[in-house]
Amino acid sequence: MKNVLLGTVAFLAVAAVGGYVLVLKPGASSAPQPTPAAEPAPAAAAPASPAADASAAAGPALIFDLGGKFDKSFNEAAFNGAQKWAAETGATFKELEMQSEAQREQALRRFAEAGANPIAMTGFAFGDVLNTVAPDYPDTKFVIVDAVVDQPNVRSVVFQEEQGSYLVGMMAAMASKTGTVGFVGGMDIPLIRKFECGYAQGAKAAKPEIKVVYNMTGTTPAAWNDPVKGSELTKAQIAQGADVVFAAAGSTGLGILQTAADENILGIGVDSNQNFLHPGKILTSMIKRVDVTIYDAFKEGAAMKTGTVVAGLKDDGIGYAMDENNAKLVTPEMKAAVDAAAEKIKSGEIKVHDYMTDNTCPVN
Amino acid sequence: MDYTTLIEILGSTLRLGTPLLLACIAGLYSERAGIFDIGLEGKMLMAAMASGAVAALSGSAWIGLAAGITASLLFAAIHGLASITFRGNQLISGVALNFVASGATILIAQTAFGQGGRTPPLDGAARFQAITLPFAEALSGVPFLGPFYAKVISGQSLLVYLALAIVPATWWLLYRTRFGLRLRAVGENPESVDTAGVSVIRLRYTAVALTGVLCGIAGAYMATSLQAGFGREMTAGRGYIALAALIFAKWRPWQALWATMLFGFLQALALRPDVIEAMSPGSLTIPVSFLDALPYLLTVIVLAGFVGRAIPPRAGGQPYVKER
Numbered sequence: 111m112k113n114v115l116l117g118t119v120a121f122l123a124v125a126a127v128g129g130y131v132l133v134l135k136p137g138a139s140s141a142p143q144p145t146p147a148a149e150p151a152p153a154a155a156a157p158a159s160p161a162a163d164a165s166a167a168a169g170p171a172l173i174f175d176l177g178g179k180f181d182k183s184f185n186e187a188a189f190n191g192a193q194k195w196a197a198e199t200g201a202t203f204k205e206l207e208m209q210s211e212a213q214r215e216q217a218l219r220r221f222a223e224a225g226a227n228p229i230a231m232t233g234f235a236f237g238d239v240l241n242t243v244a245p246d247y248p249d250t251k252f253v254i255v256d257a258v259v260d261q262p263n264v265r266s267v268v269f270q271e272e273q274g275s276y277l278v279g280m281m282a283a284m285a286s287k288t289g290t291v292g293f294v295g296g297m298d299i300p301l302i303r304k305f306e307c308g309y310a311q312g313a314k315a316a317k318p319e320i321k322v323v324y325n326m327t328g329t330t331p332a333a334w335n336d337p338v339k340g341s342e343l344t345k346a347q348i349a350q351g352a353d354v355v356f357a358a359a360g361s362t363g364l365g366i367l368q369t370a371a372d373e374n375i376l377g378i379g380v381d382s383n384q385n386f387l388h389p390g391k392i393l394t395s396m397i398k399r400v401d402v403t404i405y406d407a408f409k410e411g412a413a414m415k416t417g418t419v420v421a422g423l424k425d426d427g428i429g430y431a432m433d434e435n436n437a438k439l440v441t442p443e444m445k446a447a448v449d450a451a452a453e454k455i456k457s458g459e460i461k462v463h464d465y466m467t468d469n470t471c472p473v474n
Numbered sequence: 475m476d477y478t479t480l481i482e483i484l485g486s487t488l489r490l491g492t493p494l495l496l497a498c499i500a501g502l503y504s505e506r507a508g509i510f511d512i513g514l515e516g517k518m519l520m521a522a523m524a525s526g527a528v529a530a531l532s533g534s535a536w537i538g539l540a541a542g543i544t545a546s547l548l549f550a551a552i553h554g555l556a557s558i559t560f561r562g563n564q565l566i567s568g569v570a571l572n573f574v575a576s577g578a579t580i581l582i583a584q585t586a587f588g589q590g591g592r593t594p595p596l597d598g599a600a601r602f603q604a605i606t607l608p609f610a611e612a613l614s615g616v617p618f619l620g621p622f623y624a625k626v627i628s629g630q631s632l633l634v635y636l637a638l639a640i641v642p643a644t645w646w647l648l649y650r651t652r653f654g655l656r657l658r659a660v661g662e663n664p665e666s667v668d669t670a671g672v673s674v675i676r677l678r679y680t681a682v683a684l685t686g687v688l689c690g691i692a693g694a695y696m697a698t699s700l701q702a703g704f705g706r707e708m709t710a711g712r713g714y715i716a717l718a719a720l721i722f723a724k725w726r727p728w729q730a731l732w733a734t735m736l737f738g739f740l741q742a743l744a745l746r747p748d749v750i751e752a753m754s755p756g757s758l759t760i761p762v763s764f765l766d767a768l769p770y771l772l773t774v775i776v777l778a779g780f781v782g783r784a785i786p787p788r789a790g791g792q793p794y795v796k797e798r
Contacts, residue, residue, distance in 0.1 A: 178706070180590030207590075325747065329763045337705055338696075342486055342745045349482035350748070361705070368595065368702045387595070 170195075170408045171204040171226035173217055175233030177296075177334035177360030179207050184360055184381040184400060188232045188255065191401030195408040203408065211331065214239045222247040227412045228265075230404050232256070234301055235331060240264060251414045253407040255400055256301060258418050265414060267403045270422030271301070272308030272462045273455050274396040275356070277430050277448050278378050279312025282354040283320045284444045285376055285393055290321040292352030294343050294366050296359035297333040298326035300466045305358040305380075305396075307471035308462055314473050315460075316447065322473075323350050327362050337365025344369040354378065354393060367392060376439065383431040393439050395431040402427070424456050477621070479749055483742045484626045489700060491738025492637045493518070493692045493709070497716035498723065498730045499637075499644055500688035506648065506725055507681030508661040508789040512568030513553055514689055515713025516575030521546040521693025523579035526593035526704030527586060529600040535698045538600065539633075542697070543690030549575065550686025558678050561793030572713075580706050593697070593704040602631040602699040631699040633691060640688070644727040657681055661787035664794045674794045689713075718773055721784045736776075740769035 172192050174185040192203050204226055206217050214236060221229050222243070228251035231240070237257035244252055244261040251263050258266040282291040293309050295302040310322045325343045327333040340362035344355055348369075355370050356378040357363035363380060364387070370377035371388035379385060379395030399421065407414055421427020430448065432440065454460040463472050497514045504511040524545035529538025549571050556567040580591035587593055607628035614624035648654035656677055660667045664674045692712075697704045715737055723729035743750065744765040751760060777784075 178590050180592060323748070325745075328766060329761070335705070336710070337701055338490075338708065338710070339745065341701065342490065342742065345486060346482065346746050349479070364595070364705075365701060372702075 168225035168227065169201055169203050170411065171206070171221040171224075171229045172404065173221070173229070173231040173236070174205065174207045175231070175235060175334070176208050176210075176331040177233075179205070181334070181361040181364075182382060182384060182387065183363055183379070184398070185232050187382045187398065187400040188230070188404045190382075191404030192230075192408060194401065195405050199409075211235075215243060218243045218252075219246075222250045227251055228253055228407055228410075228414050230255070230407055232400065234299065251412060251416060253403070253414070255403055261416075263416055265407065265416045266418045268418065268420055269398050269428055270420065270462075270464070271305050271396070271398065271428065272311070272464050273423045273452075274398065274428040274430060275305045275308030275358075276312035276315070276455065276460075276462045277452060278356060278394055278396045279309035279314075280316040280448050280451060281312075281394055281430070281440065281444055282309070282356060282376075282378060283313040283316040284441075284447065285439065286317075286320065286352075286354050288351045288353045289317070289319065290323060290351035290353065292344070292347035292350075292355040293322060293324040294340060294347065294355060294357050294359055294362075295324065295326045296328075296362055297331060298329050300469060302326065302358055303469075303471070304465040305356075307465040307473070309356050310471065310473045311462055312451075315451070321351070323347050323352055327359055334360035334362060336362050337368070340365035341369040345373070348373055348375060356380070356396070358396075379431070383433065385431050385433050385435040389435040390438065392436060394436055397429045397431050399427050399429075423452055477618075479746075481621050481625045483739070483746060483749070484622075485629070486742035486745065487735060487739040488626060488630060488634060489738075490741045491735045492634045493696050493700070493712050494716050494719060494734035494737055495731060496637050496640070496688050496692035496695065497713055498719045498734050499640055499727060500685040500692065501716055501720045502644065502723075502725055502727060502730060503657070503681045503688070504685040505720065505790055506661045506787055507657050507678050508664060508787055508792065508794070509554075509557055509678055509682055510564045510568070510791045511553065511682075511685055512565055512717065513549065513571040513575075513713075514685075514716055515709055515711065516568075516572035517546040517549045517686060517689035518693040518696065518709045518713055519572075519575040519579050519707070520549055521690040522697040522708055523583055523593065523693075523704045525690075525694035526596070526697035527583060529596055529698050530587075530594045530703065533598070533600050535596075535600055535602045535694075538698050539602075539691070539694040542694035543687050546690030546693060547683060547686040550682050550689070554679050554682040557793065558675060558682070561795065564791055564793075576707065579704070583704060583706075591706040596698060596702045600698065601702055602633050602695070604629045604631055605635075631695070633695040633699050636691065637695070638731075641727050641731045648727065653680075658787075661789055664789050665797070668794075668796065674796075678794075715769075718777075721786075722773070722777060724784050725787065737769055737773075740772055744768055 177185050179185050179189050196203060230253040232255045234257040236254055237259055240252055240254055240259045244264050248263055253265045255267050258268060291313050293306050295306055306324050313320045313322055327336055327339050340359055344366045347355055354376045357366035358380045367377040367387055371391035376393040378393050381398045383397055384395045385392045451460060465471050497518060501511055501514050521542035525538035525542030528541035529535050553567050553571055556562040557564040583593050584591045610624040610628035613620045656667055656672055660674055660677045668674050696708055719733040719737055722733040747765055
C-alpha cells in the first residue's frame with residue numbers, strides 16, 4: 111500500500127510543478143529581444159524621453175491560449191496576423207503560450223511591466239483576468255479576442271460565429287448523403303454552443319429533416335488539446351450516421367479532421383482555412399479573421415482605438431473557405447445557396463439566432 | 475443501448491484499451507522482478523515522440539516503431555542503472571524520468587519540426603493502418619457474432635493484435651518457463667535466486683528491458699496508429715492508469731487484460747453521452763464532467779470493494795544487496 115500512496119503523491123507533485131513552468135520566448139523573427147539601452151541611438155534620437163523610448167522599443171505582444179500557437183486554427187490565425195505585421199514592418203513582437211490557467215494574470219502583468227503595447231490575447235478565458243489587470247496599466251492598450259471587457263484601454267473583438275456556422279451548416283446538410291451531420295466542440299462554453307447552434311440552424315434551413323448530432327470534448331481548457339478524444343468522438347458520430355463533421359475544437363480538431371479523413375467522410379475546419387490539411391476530405395472551413403484583428407491592432411500600435419468591435423459576414427470578419435483543395439466537393443448549387451444565404455444574412459433578411467444572447471437554441 | 479451501439483463502443487474500447495494494456499504488461503514485467511516503475515508514462519511519451527518523428531521523416535511506420543522502442547529502451551536503461559546498479563530509490567527515478575520525458579519530447583519535436591512540439595501529420599505507410607481480417611465482409615451478415623467479428627475483432631491496427639497476443643505470451647513466459655519462474659522469484663525473494671547461482675542483476679535488467687520494449691510499442695501505437703503524429707503530453711496519464719490497472723489485476727497477465735479493457739470500456743462510454751442519457755431513467759441530463767470522472771470513480775469503488783487485498787511482489791522497491 112505504501113508504494114501506491116507514494117506514487118499518488120509523486121503524481122500530484124508532477125502535476126503541480128508542471129503547471130508552473132513558464133517559458134518566455136522572444137519574437138518569432140528570431141531577433142534578439144530589444145532592450146532600449148543596448149541600441150546605439152543616433153544623435154537625433156538622443157533627446158527622446160526614456161519612457162517613450164522604452165515603449166517604442168518593446169513593441170506589441172501576443173499571448174496564446176491553451177490550445178497552443180500551432181493549433182492550425184484559432185491561435186495560429188492570430189500568430190499569422192502578427193507574423194504578417196512583423197514581415198511588413200520589420201519589427202518584432204513578443205509572444206507567450208499559456209501552459210496553465212495560473213499563468214494568465216502573471217503573463218499579462220509581465221508584458222505590461224516590460225512596456226509591451228499593445229498586448230493582444232486570444233480566448234474568452236482572459237476576460238476576467240484582463241478586467242482586473244487593465245485598470246492597473248492605464249497607459250497600455252489591450253486587445254482581447256472572443257470576449258468583451260469593458261475598460262477604457264481595452265479593445266474587445268467578438269465575432270458573429272453563428273453566421274459563418276450557419277453557412278457551413280447549410281453546406282454540411284447539402285453534402286450529407288445519410289441525412290445526419292455532426293458537430294464536435296472543444297470546451298463546453300457558451301461560445302462553442304454558439305457555433306453549434308448556428309451550425310444546426312443552417313443545416314435545418316437547408317434540409318428541414320436533417321439530424322444534427324453533437325458532442326463537446328470536455329469542460330476544462332484541456333478540451334482544446336485532446337485529439338485522441340476528438341478522434342473517438344468522431345468515430346462515435348460516424349456510428350450514429352454522421353457523414354459530415356464540423357470540428358470547432360482548437361487542436362482537438364486535428365484529431366477530428368484526421369479521423370474524418372481516415373473514415374472517408376467529410377470534415378469542416380474552423381477559424382483558419384484548414385482545407386489543406388486533408389485535401390478532398392474537408393468540405394470547407396468556417397473562417398474567423400483573427401489574423402486581421404491582430405494585424406490591425408499591431409499596425410495601429412499604441413495609438414489603437416479601444417472599444418468593442420463586432421466582426422461578421424458584413425465586414426468579412428467571418429466567412430467560409432474555398433480553394434483548390436475543396437473545389438470538387440462544393441457543387442455549384444451548394445455555393446449558390448450559401449452565397450444567397452450570406453447576402454440575406456448581411457441584409458438582415460435571415461436572422462441567425464445567437465446562442466449567447468439567451469443561452470438557448472431554437473432548433474434543438 | 476442497442477447491439478450496434480454496443481459494437482461501436484466495444485471497438486472504441488479495444489482502441490483505447492490497447493495502450494493501457496501494453497503499458498500494464500510492461501509494468502508487470504518490471505514489478506514482478508522487483509523494480510517498481512512509475513515511469514511508464516515517460517517511456518510511452520518518449521516512444522510516441524520518437525516514433526512520430528521518425529515515421530514522419532522516414533515515411534515508414536515500422537522504422538517509427540523501431541525508433542519508439544529504442545527511445546523507450548534508453549529510458550528503461552537509465553531507470554535500470556539508477557535503481558539496479560546504483561540502488562537508488564525506484565520511485566524517484568521513475569518520477570524524474572517522467573519529468574524529463576514531459577519536457578524533452580516537446581523540446582526535441584519543436585527543435586526538429588517547429589510546429590509547437592507536435593510532429594508532422596502522418597499518412598499512408600507512415601501509420602499502422604486498420605487491417606480487415608479475412609471474411610469480415612462475408613460474415614457481417616451472420617446474426618450477433620457477424621457484426622462483432624466485422625466491427626470489433628476486424629478492422630483494428632496490427633499493434634492492437636500484437637498487444638492481445640502479448641497477453642498469452644506473457645502468461646506462458648511467466649508461468650511455464652524457467653525464465654518466468656526466476657523472474658517471479660527475483661521479485662519475491664532475490665536471495666534465493668542468488669543462492670541458486672542465478673544473477674539477480676541480469677534478471678532485473680532483462681525485466682526492465684522488456685518493460686522498455688512494451689512501453690515503446692505502446693507509445694508507437696499512440697502516435698502512429700491511434701493518432702497520426704505526436705502531440706504534446708499525448709499519453710495523458712495513461713501510464714498511471716496502467717499502474718492502477720496493474721494493482722487491480724494483482725500483477726497477473728490475464729487479469730491485466732480484463733482490467734485495462736474495463737478502463738478502456740469506461741473511457742469509451744464516457745465518449746458517448748447520448749448512450750448514457752438514453753439508458754438513464756427519466757432521461758435526465760448527465761454532465762460531461764461526471765462522465766469524464768466515471769472511470770476514476772469506478773476504479774476507487776472497484777479497488778475498495780471487489781478486488782480485495784492486492785499484495786505486491788514482496789521484494790518490490792528494494793534494491794538487492796548481496797550479503798557478504
